[in-house]
Amino acid sequence: MPEKKLTPLLAVLLAAALVLVLFPVFWIVMTAIKPPTDWNASPAIWVPSAPTLINFKTLFDPDAIREYGVGGVSQAATKAVWGSLLASVTATALSVAIGLFSAIGISRYGTESTSTPLVILSGRMFPPAAIAVPFVIIFSNVGLTDSYVGLIAIYVAATLPFSTWMLKSFVDDLPREIEEAAMLDGKSRLAAHLTVTIPLIRGGLFATTLFIFILNWSEFMFALVLSYTNVSTIPVQLAKYVTATAGTLYGVQAALAVLAMVPLVAAGYLIQGHLARGMTFGAIKQ
Amino acid sequence: MNRSPGPQGPGERTEAHDVNSSAATSPADPALTAAPPARGERIGLAMVLPGQIVSLLVLVIPLLVALYMSFTDWSPTRGSLFDAEFVGFENYSELLVWDTRFLFAVLRTLCISAVCLSLEFVFGLSLAVLFMRRFRGQPLLFSAFLTPMMILPVVVGYIFWMLFQSGGPVNQILAVILGPDVVLEWFRSAPLAVVAVIVTEVWHWTPLFFLILLSGLNAVPENPVRAAVILGANPRQVFWRVVMPGLKPVIIVAFVIRAMEIIKLFDEVFMLTRGGPGSATETVSLYIYKLAFNDFQLAYGAAAAFLVLLGALGLIHLLLTPVRNQLLEAR
Numbered sequence: 001m002p003e004k005k006l007t008p009l010l011a012v013l014l015a016a017a018l019v020l021v022l023f024p025v026f027w028i029v030m031t032a033i034k035p036p037t038d039w040n041a042s043p044a045i046w047v048p049s050a051p052t053l054i055n056f057k058t059l060f061d062p063d064a065i066r067e068y069g070v071g072g073v074s075q076a077a078t079k080a081v082w083g084s085l086l087a088s089v090t091a092t093a094l095s096v097a098i099g100l101f102s103a104i105g106i107s108r109y110g111t112e113s114t115s116t117p118l119v120i121l122s123g124r125m126f127p128p129a130a131i132a133v134p135f136v137i138i139f140s141n142v143g144l145t146d147s148y149v150g151l152i153a154i155y156v157a158a159t160l161p162f163s164t165w166m167l168k169s170f171v172d173d174l175p176r177e178i179e180e181a182a183m184l185d186g187k188s189r190l191a192a193h194l195t196v197t198i199p200l201i202r203g204g205l206f207a208t209t210l211f212i213f214i215l216n217w218s219e220f221m222f223a224l225v226l227s228y229t230n231v232s233t234i235p236v237q238l239a240k241y242v243t244a245t246a247g248t249l250y251g252v253q254a255a256l257a258v259l260a261m262v263p264l265v266a267a268g269y270l271i272q273g274h275l276a277r278g279m280t281f282g283a284i285k286q
Numbered sequence: 287m288n289r290s291p292g293p294q295g296p297g298e299r300t301e302a303h304d305v306n307s308s309a310a311t312s313p314a315d316p317a318l319t320a321a322p323p324a325r326g327e328r329i330g331l332a333m334v335l336p337g338q339i340v341s342l343l344v345l346v347i348p349l350l351v352a353l354y355m356s357f358t359d360w361s362p363t364r365g366s367l368f369d370a371e372f373v374g375f376e377n378y379s380e381l382l383v384w385d386t387r388f389l390f391a392v393l394r395t396l397c398i399s400a401v402c403l404s405l406e407f408v409f410g411l412s413l414a415v416l417f418m419r420r421f422r423g424q425p426l427l428f429s430a431f432l433t434p435m436m437i438l439p440v441v442v443g444y445i446f447w448m449l450f451q452s453g454g455p456v457n458q459i460l461a462v463i464l465g466p467d468v469v470l471e472w473f474r475s476a477p478l479a480v481v482a483v484i485v486t487e488v489w490h491w492t493p494l495f496f497l498i499l500l501s502g503l504n505a506v507p508e509n510p511v512r513a514a515v516i517l518g519a520n521p522r523q524v525f526w527r528v529v530m531p532g533l534k535p536v537i538i539v540a541f542v543i544r545a546m547e548i549i550k551l552f553d554e555v556f557m558l559t560r561g562g563p564g565s566a567t568e569t570v571s572l573y574i575y576k577l578a579f580n581d582f583q584l585a586y587g588a589a590a591a592f593l594v595l596l597g598a599l600g601l602i603h604l605l606l607t608p609v610r611n612q613l614l615e616a617r
Contacts, residue, residue, distance in 0.1 A: 102337035109330020129575035130591025134348035157344030268436030
C-alpha cells in the first residue's frame with residue numbers, strides 16, 4: 001500500500017484511541033498506590049495526593065495496613081506469588097522442552113496425522129470448566145488433588161499445542177540443507193538437531209518460552225477448581241480477596257493485580273514481534 | 287513429580303537407542319538427502335512421542351472419562367463414578383429439550399461473541415489501516431496498543447469491575463457528559479451488565495485483531511496495488527477491491543482464533559458479574575462451572591460441555607473450510 005502521512009483528523013482519532021487503551025492501565029496503577037483513605041472516596045480520586053507503597057507491603061505482611069486503621073486482610077499473598085512462579089516456570093520449561101522435540105519431529109519427519117490439527121482445536125475449544133471435572137475425579141483417585149504436580153501436568157498439556165506449533169513454524173523457517181550438511185559431516189540425526197537446529201532457532205525458542213509463560217501465568221479456571229489449601233496462584237488469590245471482602249480492599253487488590261501484570265507486560269513487549277505467530281499456532285508469521 | 291516427567295522418560299530412551307544405531311550407519315547412508323528413510327521416521331516418532339503421551343494422559347483420558355460420565359447420573363455424593371447408573375442420552379435430551387437456562391446461556395454467549403467479534407474486527411482493522419500510514423513514534427505506539435492483550439484476563443475483569451463501580455470513573459465521565467443526575471448501576475441492570483462485559487472483552491482483545499490484521503496488511507503484495515493505482519483506481523477502490531480480498535484468509539484466521547477463545551468466556555465475567563444480575567451475563571462456561579462446582583451436577587455439566595464442543599466444532603469447521611491450508615499449515 002502506498003505510504004501516506006497522518007492527517008490531523010486521523011491523528012486526533014489515534015490519540016483518542018490511545019487514551020481509551022491506556023486509561024484502564026493508568027487506573028489500576030494509580031489505585032495500587034493510593035493510601036486507604038483514597039480507596040473508596042466518592043467521587044473517585046484519579047491521582048492520589050500522597051502515593052504510597054503500603055498496599056504492596058500489605059500483600060506480604062497483612063498487618064502492615066493496620067497503621068492506617070484498616071483491618072481485614074486475612075491472608076498474605078506470598079504463597080500465591082510463589083505458587084504462581086513454581087507452577088508457571090516448571091510447566092513452561094516442560095511444555096517448551098516436550099514441544100521442541102515434537103516440533104522438530106513434525107517439521108522434519110512429518111510424523112503427525114492429518115487429523116492432528118482438529119484434535120488440537122477440539123482440545124482448545126472444550127469448555128475448561130467441564131474438562132476440570134474429570135480432573136477432579138482422576139486426581140482424587142491418584143492423590144494429586146490440591147497438588148502442584150497435578151496443576152503443572154494440566155498446564156503442560158494445555159500449552160503443548162501452542163509450544164509445539166509455534167516452535168514448528170520456527171523450525172520450518174530453517175532450510176533443511178543446514179542440518180543435512182551437518183549429517184554429511186558425520187553427525188547423527190539427533191546430534192545434528194541438538195547442535196545445529198536448536199541453536200539456530202534460539203530466538204524462536206526464547207519467544208516461545210515467554211509466550212508459554214504468559215499463558216501459564218494467566219491461567220485461572222483450573223487453578224480455581226483444583227486448589228484448596230496447599231496450592232494457590234495469583235489469579236486465584238485475587239479472586240479470593242475480591243470475594244472475601246466484597247471487593248472493598250481496592251488498594252491491596254490493585255497492588256496484587258499490578259504485581260501479576262508487570263512481568264507479563266514486560267514479557268509481551270519483549271516478544272511482540274512473535275505474538276501473532278504464537279496466538280495463531282504459527283499460521284501467521286511476522 | 288510422578289506424572290509429567292514420566293512420559294518424557296520412555297521417549298528419550300528410545301531416542302538414545304536410535305542415536306547409537308544411526309551413528310554407525312548414517313555416514314554411509316546414500317539416501318540421506320532424498321525422502322526421509324525409515325530410520326528418520328523412527329527418530330521422528332521418538333521425538334513426538336513425549337508430546338503424544340502427555341496429550342493422551344492429560345487430555346484424551348479426561349475427555350473420555352467426561353464422555354462416559356455424561357451418560358450417567360453420577361454426582362460426588364453417590365460414591366464411585368463406576369457405580370453410577372447408566373442413563374443413556376437422558377442428560378442430553380434434558381439439556382436440549384427442557385433446560386431453558388442452558389439454551390439462554392448458549393444464545394447469550396453467541397450474541398455476546400457476535401457483537402464482540404464484530405466490534406473487535408472493526409476497531410482492529412481501523413487501527414491497522416491507520417498504522418499503514420507513516421508517523422512519528424510508530425514503534426512506541428504499536429507497543430502501547432498491544433498492551434491490553436498482555437494483561438491477565440482475571441486482572442482485566444478486576445480493572446473493569448472497578449471502573450464500572452457506581453462511584454467509579456466511568457460514571458464520573460458520564461456525569462460530565464450527561465449531567466450529574468445520571469448515576470448508572472452497571473452491575474444491577476441486566477442490559478448495562480451485558481454492555482460492561484462487552485466493553486471489557488472488546489478492550490481486552492481488539493489488540494489481537496489489530497496485530498493479526500496489521501501483519502496481514504503488511505504482507506499484501508505491492509504490485510497489484512500499484513497496478514490498480516496506475517489504472518486509475520481511487521484509494522477506496524484499491525482498499526475494497528484489491529487489498530481486502532487479499533486479506534481474507536488472515537481475517538478468517540483472526541475470527542477463528544478469537545471465536546475459539548470467546549466461546550469459553552469465563553475469567554472476565556467471573557470477576558465482573560459472576561453471571562449476574564440474575565443470569566443476565568451467564569455464559570455457557572459459567573453455567574457449566576456453576577452446575578459442576580456449585581450444584582455438583584457433574585454428569586449433567588459434562589453432557590452440556592460435549593454439546594458445546596459439538597456446536598463449536600461445527601461452527602469453526604464452517605469458518606475454517608476456505609482457509610484450512612493457511613491455518614496450521616497442512617504440508
